[in-house]
Amino acid sequence: MTDLLSVRGLDVRYGKTLAAESVAFGFPAGSVFALLGANGAGKSSILKAIAGLVEAQGEVVFDGRDVSRLSARERVGLGIVYVPEGREIVTDLTVEENLALGGYFLDSRTLAARRSQMLDLFPEIAQRAKSPAWMLSGGEQQMLAIGRALMSSPRLLLLDEPSLGLAPLLIRRVFERLMRIKEESGLSILLVEQSFRMTLRVADAVCFVRNGQILGTRKASDLDTSTSLAEVLEAYLGGGAPAAVPA
Numbered sequence: 001m002t003d004l005l006s007v008r009g010l011d012v013r014y015g016k017t018l019a020a021e022s023v024a025f026g027f028p029a030g031s032v033f034a035l036l037g038a039n040g041a042g043k044s045s046i047l048k049a050i051a052g053l054v055e056a057q058g059e060v061v062f063d064g065r066d067v068s069r070l071s072a073r074e075r076v077g078l079g080i081v082y083v084p085e086g087r088e089i090v091t092d093l094t095v096e097e098n099l100a101l102g103g104y105f106l107d108s109r110t111l112a113a114r115r116s117q118m119l120d121l122f123p124e125i126a127q128r129a130k131s132p133a134w135m136l137s138g139g140e141q142q143m144l145a146i147g148r149a150l151m152s153s154p155r156l157l158l159l160d161e162p163s164l165g166l167a168p169l170l171i172r173r174v175f176e177r178l179m180r181i182k183e184e185s186g187l188s189i190l191l192v193e194q195s196f197r198m199t200l201r202v203a204d205a206v207c208f209v210r211n212g213q214i215l216g217t218r219k220a221s222d223l224d225t226s227t228s229l230a231e232v233l234e235a236y237l238g239g240g241a242p243a244a245v246p247a
C-alpha cells in the first residue's frame, strides 16, 4: 500500500538557519506518526512545510499527489489541516464562533451538524459554547483548537505539541478523544511532541528529530521494552544538555 503522506528531501531555511535538512519519512493512512525531539529541533518547521505555511525545498506527496507547489489553502482543501502550537484560537470570539471559523466554507446545515458533533466530542467546551474563548482553561482551549481543525473533516491532522503547557490528566483526555476520532473516521495524525511517554502510548511509529535531521524511525511497539527505550533515549539525547530530557 502506498503511504498517505510521504516526505522526501525536505529542507526548510530561515535566512542562514537550516531548520530542516533532507527530511524524509512516510506513513500509511489511518496511522498516528510522531516526530519527537527537543525544543528547536525543527519539528514545527517540518509540520509547517507540509502544511505549506513556510517555504521549503523537497517533495511532499499526499495520497499519491505531489502537493509541494500548492498553497496552504489548497492543501487544506485536500484535507491537510494544521493545529498550531500554542493553539491560536480567537479568544474574543465565542467557542461556537471559533468552531464556525474551522468550517466557514460549509453550508449552514452541515456547519451546524459538525459543530454539534464537536461539542459532543468535547463536552467540557460544550458547556461554554456561548462564552468567549478566553474563559476556557488551557486544556479546553486545546480541545477547541482541535475541534476547530476537525470541523473541515480533515484526512490528515498536523498536530503541533498539543501537550504544551497542559497538566498530564488533560493531555491524556485530549489524546483519548483524538484516538476515538481516529477509530471512528480513519483520520491520520502527524503528531509533533517533546513528551515521550504520551507519544509512545498513541503513536504507531515514531521518528526522532535532532538539529533539523531525522535520526531514524521506529515502530512504537518496538520501543516498549526498557532496553530499546534506553537505546532510543541515548540516540535521542546523544550527549545533549540535561534540559532536553523528554518527559
Ligand SMILES: Nc1ncnc2c1ncn2[C@@H]1O[C@H](COP(=O)(O)OP(=O)(O)O)[C@@H](O)[C@H]1O
Pocket (backbone or CB within 6 Å): 014, 017, 018, 019, 037, 038, 039, 040, 041, 042, 043, 044, 045, 046
Ligand atoms: N520564523 C523563523 N525565523 C527564523 N528562525 C526560525 C523561525 N522559526 C524557527 N526558527 C529556527 O529554526 C529552528 C527550528 O525551529 P522549530 O522548527 O520551531 O523547532 P521545534 O518546533 O522543534 O522547537 C530553530 O533554530 C529556530 O530558532
Ligand SMILES: [Mg+2]
Pocket (backbone or CB within 6 Å): 043, 044, 045, 085, 160, 161
Ligand atoms: Mg515547535
